[in-house]
Amino acid sequence: DTALQKPREVFRLPTDLTAYDNRLCASIHFSSSTWVxxxxxxxxxxxxxxxxxxxNASEKWEIxxxxxxxxxxxxxxxxxxVKSDTHSVAVLLxxxxxxELDTKGSGFHITLEWVTIAEISKEGDHRYEIFKRRVLxxxxVPHYAAVEPSGDGLMIVSYKPFKFMQDEDDKSEENDDAKAANEKKDPLYYWQQTEDDVTITVHIPQDITKDDIKVLFSPDNISVTLKDQLPLMKGKLHSSVDHESCTWIIRESKSLEISLIKKNEGPQWPELIVGDTRGEFIMDSSQCSEIAESLMHLTSEVM
Structure with a gap:
């Protein structure tokens, strides 16, 4: 059952590449079971x-x-x-x-171009065209770089950060994003986690005392209220906690620190309160290293 079958040709590049002096080795990626x-x-x-x-023994690939x-x-x-009944293929280059501007470093930079190719149907004519190009x-060189299965984002693990480069098509969009960013308020709370617990830090007004704070824990929910106002934080937690062991204190820096004890030790929470985007997750350096190591098996030694 493990014996290799006789090789058969399924595709040949239509262009003679011997005339190109500065070419790289050809590379291939299987986007799905039917697309390459x-x-x-x-x-x-x-x-x-x-x-x-x-x-099919007579299988041939079609450009x-x-x-x-x-x-x-x-x-x-x-x-x-497939999204909204339109087939697309997203590819990283x-x-x-x-x-030329890097006079003190290596003299080189790395670019990742995120290209989306979509099926276009016009008057019965079906063809594929580039829908969008973005450059980071x-x-x-990233240890790992991939497009999310939905085509909505990228996952990159790299020693040094990547950032999007502006092009003419994105200027108005980026200006809108910049305007929104300027109007964006500071996070309502910060949170971090270990395998065993979750720590939440909430900055509170100077005039708030311990008697003004009401924190309610249940196995799956949390509620934080100041001075009988509407809850500052309230909602369903990502995962269950040992609510009888959860605690809170006021720090000298006038911040409220809440400790949640995970009921299921080990798994990392992707969010604190389901659907709440007002907080900011703080990851320590050791967790960054652990995540990078966990992804290393998905990469080859040479990119």
Missing amino acids: TLSDGTGRLYLIKSGKRGN VFNEELGSPFIIPHSVSY LRVEKD QGKS
């Missing part, structure tokens, strides 16, 4: 419909999109998904480029 993204190493991206691979996208790149990840830039 391919870089020929010269800067051209192919989207290929493979059909159900391995089911549905190919376009020159600038300097050579490799493909670390791609994903196929990784490049190492010279940085950083100073180190």
